Amino acid sequence: MEPVTNNESSVVVNKQNTVTKGQSPWAIARRKFVRNIPAMLGLVFLLFITFVSMFAQYITVPLEDVQKVNLSQMAKEPSSEFLFGTDKAGRDVFQRLLYGGKVSLTLAFTITFCISVIGTLVGATAGFFGGRIDNILMRFTDFILTFPFLIFVIVLSSIFQGSGIMTLIVVISLLSWGGLARLVRSKILAEKENEYTLSAISIGCSPFKVITKHLLPNVMSTIIVQATLLLAVMIVVETGLSFLGFGVSSSTPTWGNMLQEARSPDVLSKKWWIWIPPAAVITLTILSINFVGEGLKDAFNPKSSR
Amino acid sequence: MTKLKHSNGAPVLEIKDLKTGFRIGGKYYNAVDGVSFSVKPKQVIGIVGESGCGKSVMSLSIMGLLPKENGKIVNGEILFQERDLAKLKDKEINKVRGKDIGMIFQEPMTSLNPVFTIGFQIQEALLNHTDLTKKEARLKSIALLKSVGISRPEKIVDEYPHQLSGGMRQRVMIAIAIACQPKILIADEPTTALDVTVQAQILELLKEIQEVNDMSVLLITHDLGVVAEMCDEVIVMYAGRIVEKTDVDTLFHDPKHPYTKLLMGAIPKMDEEVEELSTIKGIVPSLINMPEVGCRFADRCPQATAECKTITPQLAEVTPGHDVSCLLYDVSYPREGVKVN
Amino acid sequence: SGGANEEPAEEKPEETTGEETTEEEATDEPVAGGVATYAFTQPFKGVLDFAFYEGQDDSLALSFMSEALLATGDDLLPEANVATWEFNEDQTQLTFKIQPGVKWHDGDELKAEDMEFAWYVIADKDYPGTRFTNVSMIKGAQAYKDGTADKIEGITVVDDYTITVTVEEAVVNLLDNIWTYPMHKDHYAGIAVADMIDSPQVRQNPMGFGPFKVKNIVPGEMIEFERFDDYWQGPALLDGVVYKVIDPALASGLLESGEVDIMEAPSDQYPDIKELPNLNLFEEPSLGYSYIGFDFGRYDAEAGKVVSDNPKFQDKALRHAMAHALDRQGILDGFSNGLGQLLNVPLPSVSWAKIPDDQINSYEYDPAKAKEILAEAGYVDKDGDGFVEDPKGEKFTVNFDAMSSTSTAEPRAQYILQNWKDVGIDARLNGGALKDFNLFYDSIDADDPTFETFNGAWGLATDPDPSGIWLSTDKWNMMRWANEKSDELIKAGVKFPEDTSKDVLEHRKEIYYEWQKLVNDELPSIFMFQPLDVYAANKRLQNVDANAFTVQKDVHLWWIKE
Amino acid sequence: MSQAVKEKDILLEVKNLKTHYPIKGGFFRRQIGAVKAVDGISFEINKGETLGLVGESGCGKSTAGRTILRLLEPTEGQIIFEGRDITNLRGTSLRKIRQDFQMVFQDPYASLNPTMMVGHLVSEPIRNYTKRSEKDLQEEVMELLTKVGLPRDAYYKYPHEFSGGQRQRIGIARALALRPKLIIADEPVSALDVSVQSQVLNLLKELQDEFELTFLFIAHDLSVVKHMSDRIGVMYLGGLVELADKGSLYSEPLHPYTQALISAIPEPDPRKKKDRIILEGDVPSPINPPSGCTFHPRCRHAMPECQTVIPSLKEVKPGHRVACHLYN
Amino acid sequence: MLIYTLRRLLGMIPLLFLISVVCFSLAKLMPGDALTGKVDPLNSSPEYIDEMREKMGWNDPIHEQYLSWVGGILQGNFGDSFNHKMPVMELIGSRLPNTIFLALFALLITYVLAFVMGRYAGRHPYSIGDYAISFYNYLGLAIPSFVAALVAIWIFSFQLGWVPATGSIGIGVEPGTLDFYLSKLKHTLLPAIVLGAFATASYTQFLRNDMIESSRKDYVRTARAKGTKEGTIFNKHILRNSLIPIVTLIGFDFASLVGGAVITETIFTYPGIGYLFVESITARDYSVVLAITLMLTIFTLIGNLLADILLGLVDPRIRLE
Numbered sequence A: 001m002e003p004v005t006n007n008e009s010s011v012v013v014n015k016q017n018t019v020t021k022g023q024s025p026w027a028i029a030r031r032k033f034v035r036n037i038p039a040m041l042g043l044v045f046l047l048f049i050t051f052v053s054m055f056a057q058y059i060t061v062p063l064e065d066v067q068k069v070n071l072s073q074m075a076k077e078p079s080s081e082f083l084f085g086t087d088k089a090g091r092d093v094f095q096r097l098l099y100g101g102k103v104s105l106t107l108a109f110t111i112t113f114c115i116s117v118i119g120t121l122v123g124a125t126a127g128f129f130g131g132r133i134d135n136i137l138m139r140f141t142d143f144i145l146t147f148p149f150l151i152f153v154i155v156l157s158s159i160f161q162g163s164g165i166m167t168l169i170v171v172i173s174l175l176s177w178g179g180l181a182r183l184v185r186s187k188i189l190a191e192k193e194n195e196y197t198l199s200a201i202s203i204g205c206s207p208f209k210v211i212t213k214h215l216l217p218n219v220m221s222t223i224i225v226q227a228t229l230l231l232a233v234m235i236v237v238e239t240g241l242s243f244l245g246f247g248v249s250s251s252t253p254t255w256g257n258m259l260q261e262a263r264s265p266d267v268l269s270k271k272w273w274i275w276i277p278p279a280a281v282i283t284l285t286i287l288s289i290n291f292v293g294e295g296l297k298d299a300f301n302p303k304s305s306r
Numbered sequence B: 001m002t003k004l005k006h007s008n009g010a011p012v013l014e015i016k017d018l019k020t021g022f023r024i025g026g027k028y029y030n031a032v033d034g035v036s037f038s039v040k041p042k043q044v045i046g047i048v049g050e051s052g053c054g055k056s057v058m059s060l061s062i063m064g065l066l067p068k069e070n071g072k073i074v075n076g077e078i079l080f081q082e083r084d085l086a087k088l089k090d091k092e093i094n095k096v097r098g099k100d101i102g103m104i105f106q107e108p109m110t111s112l113n114p115v116f117t118i119g120f121q122i123q124e125a126l127l128n129h130t131d132l133t134k135k136e137a138r139l140k141s142i143a144l145l146k147s148v149g150i151s152r153p154e155k156i157v158d159e160y161p162h163q164l165s166g167g168m169r170q171r172v173m174i175a176i177a178i179a180c181q182p183k184i185l186i187a188d189e190p191t192t193a194l195d196v197t198v199q200a201q202i203l204e205l206l207k208e209i210q211e212v213n214d215m216s217v218l219l220i221t222h223d224l225g226v227v228a229e230m231c232d233e234v235i236v237m238y239a240g241r242i243v244e245k246t247d248v249d250t251l252f253h254d255p256k257h258p259y260t261k262l263l264m265g266a267i268p269k270m271d272e273e274v275e276e277l278s279t280i281k282g283i284v285p286s287l288i289n290m291p292e293v294g295c296r297f298a299d300r301c302p303q304a305t306a307e308c309k310t311i312t313p314q315l316a317e318v319t320p321g322h323d324v325s326c327l328l329y330d331v332s333y334p335r336e337g338v339k340v341n
Numbered sequence C: 001s002g003g004a005n006e007e008p009a010e011e012k013p014e015e016t017t018g019e020e021t022t023e024e025e026a027t028d029e030p031v032a033g034g035v036a037t038y039a040f041t042q043p044f045k046g047v048l049d050f051a052f053y054e055g056q057d058d059s060l061a062l063s064f065m066s067e068a069l070l071a072t073g074d075d076l077l078p079e080a081n082v083a084t085w086e087f088n089e090d091q092t093q094l095t096f097k098i099q100p101g102v103k104w105h106d107g108d109e110l111k112a113e114d115m116e117f118a119w120y121v122i123a124d125k126d127y128p129g130t131r132f133t134n135v136s137m138i139k140g141a142q143a144y145k146d147g148t149a150d151k152i153e154g155i156t157v158v159d160d161y162t163i164t165v166t167v168e169e170a171v172v173n174l175l176d177n178i179w180t181y182p183m184h185k186d187h188y189a190g191i192a193v194a195d196m197i198d199s200p201q202v203r204q205n206p207m208g209f210g211p212f213k214v215k216n217i218v219p220g221e222m223i224e225f226e227r228f229d230d231y232w233q234g235p236a237l238l239d240g241v242v243y244k245v246i247d248p249a250l251a252s253g254l255l256e257s258g259e260v261d262i263m264e265a266p267s268d269q270y271p272d273i274k275e276l277p278n279l280n281l282f283e284e285p286s287l288g289y290s291y292i293g294f295d296f297g298r299y300d301a302e303a304g305k306v307v308s309d310n311p312k313f314q315d316k317a318l319r320h321a322m323a324h325a326l327d328r329q330g331i332l333d334g335f336s337n338g339l340g341q342l343l344n345v346p347l348p349s350v351s352w353a354k355i356p357d358d359q360i361n362s363y364e365y366d367p368a369k370a371k372e373i374l375a376e377a378g379y380v381d382k383d384g385d386g387f388v389e390d391p392k393g394e395k396f397t398v399n400f401d402a403m404s405s406t407s408t409a410e411p412r413a414q415y416i417l418q419n420w421k422d423v424g425i426d427a428r429l430n431g432g433a434l435k436d437f438n439l440f441y442d443s444i445d446a447d448d449p450t451f452e453t454f455n456g457a458w459g460l461a462t463d464p465d466p467s468g469i470w471l472s473t474d475k476w477n478m479m480r481w482a483n484e485k486s487d488e489l490i491k492a493g494v495k496f497p498e499d500t501s502k503d504v505l506e507h508r509k510e511i512y513y514e515w516q517k518l519v520n521d522e523l524p525s526i527f528m529f530q531p532l533d534v535y536a537a538n539k540r541l542q543n544v545d546a547n548a549f550t551v552q553k554d555v556h557l558w559w560i561k562e
Numbered sequence D: 001m002s003q004a005v006k007e008k009d010i011l012l013e014v015k016n017l018k019t020h021y022p023i024k025g026g027f028f029r030r031q032i033g034a035v036k037a038v039d040g041i042s043f044e045i046n047k048g049e050t051l052g053l054v055g056e057s058g059c060g061k062s063t064a065g066r067t068i069l070r071l072l073e074p075t076e077g078q079i080i081f082e083g084r085d086i087t088n089l090r091g092t093s094l095r096k097i098r099q100d101f102q103m104v105f106q107d108p109y110a111s112l113n114p115t116m117m118v119g120h121l122v123s124e125p126i127r128n129y130t131k132r133s134e135k136d137l138q139e140e141v142m143e144l145l146t147k148v149g150l151p152r153d154a155y156y157k158y159p160h161e162f163s164g165g166q167r168q169r170i171g172i173a174r175a176l177a178l179r180p181k182l183i184i185a186d187e188p189v190s191a192l193d194v195s196v197q198s199q200v201l202n203l204l205k206e207l208q209d210e211f212e213l214t215f216l217f218i219a220h221d222l223s224v225v226k227h228m229s230d231r232i233g234v235m236y237l238g239g240l241v242e243l244a245d246k247g248s249l250y251s252e253p254l255h256p257y258t259q260a261l262i263s264a265i266p267e268p269d270p271r272k273k274k275d276r277i278i279l280e281g282d283v284p285s286p287i288n289p290p291s292g293c294t295f296h297p298r299c300r301h302a303m304p305e306c307q308t309v310i311p312s313l314k315e316v317k318p319g320h321r322v323a324c325h326l327y328n
Numbered sequence E: 001m002l003i004y005t006l007r008r009l010l011g012m013i014p015l016l017f018l019i020s021v022v023c024f025s026l027a028k029l030m031p032g033d034a035l036t037g038k039v040d041p042l043n044s045s046p047e048y049i050d051e052m053r054e055k056m057g058w059n060d061p062i063h064e065q066y067l068s069w070v071g072g073i074l075q076g077n078f079g080d081s082f083n084h085k086m087p088v089m090e091l092i093g094s095r096l097p098n099t100i101f102l103a104l105f106a107l108l109i110t111y112v113l114a115f116v117m118g119r120y121a122g123r124h125p126y127s128i129g130d131y132a133i134s135f136y137n138y139l140g141l142a143i144p145s146f147v148a149a150l151v152a153i154w155i156f157s158f159q160l161g162w163v164p165a166t167g168s169i170g171i172g173v174e175p176g177t178l179d180f181y182l183s184k185l186k187h188t189l190l191p192a193i194v195l196g197a198f199a200t201a202s203y204t205q206f207l208r209n210d211m212i213e214s215s216r217k218d219y220v221r222t223a224r225a226k227g228t229k230e231g232t233i234f235n236k237h238i239l240r241n242s243l244i245p246i247v248t249l250i251g252f253d254f255a256s257l258v259g260g261a262v263i264t265e266t267i268f269t270y271p272g273i274g275y276l277f278v279e280s281i282t283a284r285d286y287s288v289v290l291a292i293t294l295m296l297t298i299f300t301l302i303g304n305l306l307a308d309i310l311l312g313l314v315d316p317r318i319r320l321e
């Protein structure tokens, strides 16, 4: 019988001096997560797609060759030579998919990371200190949140067009940390009510220590879950923007740029192999991210039993 | 106050060998494990025991309110007016709930629906079981509020739960429970969340209502003081089983079960000075760690012998009206040095 | 398309039988009735007067309801429409004679004063449109615009049907340039010029004397036209026409389903549309071309002319090599479905002034030759990185820019770079990305130093005069290419021959041939190709014909065969 | 243990302490009022004694405790610790003084950071104030854990692996880690079952003897307070209404509120009959406390002057202070 | 409540001011203007372009341009669209109803679907129906709206021909007639479904989970103890509590739907605000871009306010002051 989180059950009264280590909440969450089949499948898929994308150059040909237009093999159907066929410029869809994944995923991961950092920083500071600091930070967050996101990204990306994906990352990150900051703040406010915060202060922890050692680990699960969902959103944002022509420059392969080809009905109807793979990969990726997110949420939820 | 009204009428409610289980990881574990007792008309029965000993589960079993996902009555009968409540369908038991048996819960703060007015929530009980019109029901609910000691009931009917204090909410809960003048009121720790002075008010109210309505009351609590004050008969539970059952006076002045004795010694008394309170070592075993055979208290019992772990004691009458479930008093296992008083 | 992305203004359909013959023509007798749907792929603005409109979106709609005094023939020469014209001796006076009995949609007769009114509106100081260049040659028009005169000196209304204009200076292409769309004076009575563009007279009840009149306008979405029974060439056969805006992506589907009867087919859907059995296709070379320009220098605003001071592309051999390196036919076939024809001079193939191809260099795709030329010019790979160094031995890279307008823009740019790399030129996409239309032209305007070669497109006029973009004084000389010889020829091309007996057309032809040879040889930009416009019409729609600039020819003769 | 207390050995003195929570509102979100959670209380705690503080929920016990620890800013009044006014300490000096008083919290579930190992939880206060080798620390913490009745390997476990009573022991160990002079225990047993409660109470008493601790023991259960304390203060609506030795408080409660409170406690003996004083109504809101004596609207003995004059806490008998006009 | 609303409205003023500054600066930072690349020797001339730029004030110092712009707005004048040659307000006024109609329609679909499915799944958790709904939800969350739009067009317009794929109104219908409204409905159906049906997922999931959670609440037990029927318990006690958070999001949603319609409108060439915006960005039609941005910002602000007020109205526990 395995130890249950039920408070009364698993107290190990150890008479000998052997040291048995306890299970941290993280370890418990990990165990719960590992048992969640959809979440694990999602994670495996996500890791797989990330891995093959990140190592695209070792798996297939170098980027320059992938980008090479080949007029003699345009829009070829999938075959043994071209796993997913070729696009209208004669480029191997499969190879582009890998490189596209590299850019799309890097973008999504980086943006998510930036958002998480900014959002956490702002949210935690505002929530912990309260008062004037909170007021100022939250007004600023409101300000950011008021911008119609898509509209502003479009405007900004037409200002900074061509200056690479770095700018896109900065632009999107700066525009979208507001929600997370609010969430973190409210979580911190709630956690602050818990007596352990008072207890930390009363044993002489500095505010910095209270935030980093006591509050953040407790809101971390929320942040992680939220970041996972954000990751999915960011993939949609990248693909959507690129689809509209306001995202990553079309000279770089990304899933969104690949999908853009489907705007031509000819491709949409007759050359399914050009757009179905990116569409499917996008959908599957988001699906698996959502599964992972759901799994994490479940794993972190002390009430859930799995 | 406790006029020991041992009325000799037929029991209103009779529980026979009730076993209620919860599914944990695919297996059922009994949180209530073979409980039998009966409630006579106008009797106030107290049920005491530590947290987790199955008091609430038992009361929920009677009301058919066990969580559907993982809880069910495994065995036993709950006889009420010649019907076995344990076997009734949802629809049928719905007609009993709130009408013949009322119930109030521990948490007055969360037991009322925050988005409906007080009036609505009382009327609902009335409309469920009577043919009153809405208007009549409203008037009745105002009367009910008044009867549970709420001043300005005309105003309170239209207020929302969050506008009331804990004590007032518990009064509202009582009003709901007695709306249809039930035969039995089950009160699951009705005052645990309240302050002593408010507790005193509520207990006073309960007594009054019990008398006026001629109800039987099943009062669940872990506060021995409340039991002493309110009850005619007391049932002490431990880990899903009844360990001792007797009238209130006997229990407090002549407790038999070691658990009961320890429990009594653990509470500081107002008028006595003790340097050290008695303690019970260890904790209640959790459902899944429950020993299969033997006395469930054996692990913590200072008087336990080896047999206690192998022989399951039965609840048996030791002296008239005093049932104990302990090998110490079981005549079929006489031992040396057993002090039977 | 980019560059002069607006369609040239002289798109008046007129009565000539097209040389285009499509499959089986209708054998039956025309039947009146029915409504045809003409689709366009961008929302129209609804500025429904030729004097004010700006884009093709409105001009296509206008073509159903408005006409000009003159029209343009399939050979791109002016023709009479509702008026004939006459020049005086020294070619400084032009007289229009309007055919009597031409009715506006409100029943009033078209009069000379309507033409006069149009010129006055355009020359007005409050006129917000772009057409002043089309009246500026009239004597006194500038003065009127500046407010120094209250009449335009050069305009004389002789009688109701006759009007004469005097021009400042005789030019050979006056007829091509002068504004000939009348505006119904009474229709605009009481409206200040500044307010006209927003007035209901333009927006809701536009006025013309074409075969159809407006019945209903859904802004930005569609215009319903109904037959105008008093049309001067007799009532149209169709009951009406619907001008409808659709998503380009859906063109082929809508054509297939018959929801759209006729439209210019988006080139990317050509393969699809070609396959549709219910359509007739009309393929016409359009008035425009794409090119890759070299950056020769900058525009000196103070001096008002371009200065070709960028040393990079001064070597003609380099330019020739880069042209030979390009697989233009491949690009055309690969990215434009082969819809176009290569060209080597900036004149439309249908123009009378176009030099025959055998007299000029056609710059075939020949990488070997390109490498040869490069090597001769001193561009050789000295450090063995696979790319040539310049004659001084320094690293040689070429930046390339293109607009991100269509979905094929990216692979096309990629392919062009590949072509150049194949002959050893280290060509790169400037900044790693395509630029949107605005940034592209902003950078050119600002003489962005990173701009070295760029893929643009131009619209072509019916008249061959290349001034406006090819003179060294033109601000729109995007290559910043200054060449004295070229300037001379361009200026001579619009002058009347000194030998007055010489045929003006022949005279100009000679000059333009010479200019084309020069440009073809100097190659300030690599001329890519002239696109082919494809018009698709449902087979039920009869009497449809197209030329280089329109499919809306003789719309009053269209009819529907069920 | 209280025998050893020398009369004038005052550890902590609280003078006219007030803590108000501001209420914001109105158009400009100005402060429009205050929750007068603690409204002028004065008492002192002698070295080595246990002062109990009882009162109903919301009467300001926790607020008082927290204010004394300077976890909340006092609105008014003075807190004097070992003769030193600590009311206005800030920053480092405040952190320094915190070594000397510690707190045991009510909710054993919420007061331990669930993400930290017990060993770290308990050693954290030491880490905050001293530099010690990891090994020493571990030894010390394990020692401490055994002191409070936990196994040594609890060090490596997480709070969720313990029962409520055990968690409360962890909390106590943590409070003891710095060997503080004063421990404020804020309802340390109210969330526990009787059997467990008695364990914790016994433990606290033991520890008090062993470490010569001074306690401010807050609870709403009068019998528990009485069991634990030498002297007891009774709070009502932010004010201290009575302060006396536990013996005299129980045998001879003076304030009508204290009398009602004591009589409300159900006696675990059915044979004892008491005259129950049932209070009318609810405790008024601390935002708008009644004028004069805050208890007057519910008081059986209310006199006209109770409505206007605020009674002050006066010593009416040796060691027995009460704030009531009846004893003027 | 009134005071609360007023205070919130007042609080918007500085925010709006800041946002207008940001918007304006951004618009001016975009490369090119409405006249860029209008290179057409036949129709235009460099002189004309210079003259127009001067006339439009595009050569003035930026703060002066800003002041005159803001000055105009304060008088209700957002300037003229350069591209459409008409006052911006009129232009937006002609497109806004379409977008609002689309947004409301989508909102209706979202809420109805979410309500029906969420209620079912919440009442019958872990049933086959629940799993089917979950499956739909996961797909809904994973398929980006533009992919859905493309597929929907292909299937419903091209293959099945049920609904038109573009525009907002059919040919030859008189405004005001029944046909007119039917035609509008038909045109809006597909984009609304794509916009609405795919937004459903998160709400459905939310409603379901909240209902399951609510059904474990103490007050539900109380209701059962009163003898209330199961149906009533779900439809009244549980649903009422679970709907509150969703319903109050309507205001917020509406604002974000209007702003988020960019992609959908563009794909469906649905002449609404989103499409106009993309069009105007490409054409650098500043006055329109600015007006739309500002308008959507105000929508967002009002939406947020509305959400809060709604919450205060439906949830008796929350009092706004």
Ligand SMILES: Nc1ncnc2c1ncn2[C@@H]1O[C@H](COP(=O)(O)OP(=O)(O)OP(=O)(O)O)[C@@H](O)[C@H]1O
Binding pocket: B022, B023, B031, B049, B050, B051, B052, B053, B054, B055, B056, B057, B058, B067, B070, B071, B222, B286, B287
């Ligand atoms: N829904 C449930 N699922 C699984 N186990 C349950 C459930 N409800 C109660 N139990 C278990 O049943 C046992 C008895 O619980 P019950 O609530 O009856 O205790 P109690 O005596 O009422 O305690 P308390 O004084 O805390 O109310 C406990 O071990 C508890 O963990």
Ligand SMILES: Nc1ncnc2c1ncn2[C@@H]1O[C@H](COP(=O)(O)OP(=O)(O)OP(=O)(O)O)[C@@H](O)[C@H]1O
Binding pocket: D021, D035, D036, D037, D038, D055, D056, D057, D058, D059, D060, D061, D062, D063, D064, D220, D286
């Ligand atoms: N952060 C706060 N903001 C505003 N009011 C508060 C705050 N904390 C407590 N209060 C109010 O102050 C009063 C006193 O609260 P306090 O927590 O000190 O009471 P208590 O006696 O400890 O009660 P309990 O027995 O419930 O712990 C209460 O009315 C409470 O509502």
Ligand SMILES: [Mg+2]
Binding pocket: B055, B056, B057, B188, B189
């Ligand atoms: Mg219980």
Ligand SMILES: [Mg+2]
Binding pocket: D061, D062, D063, D186, D187
């Ligand atoms: Mg407290």
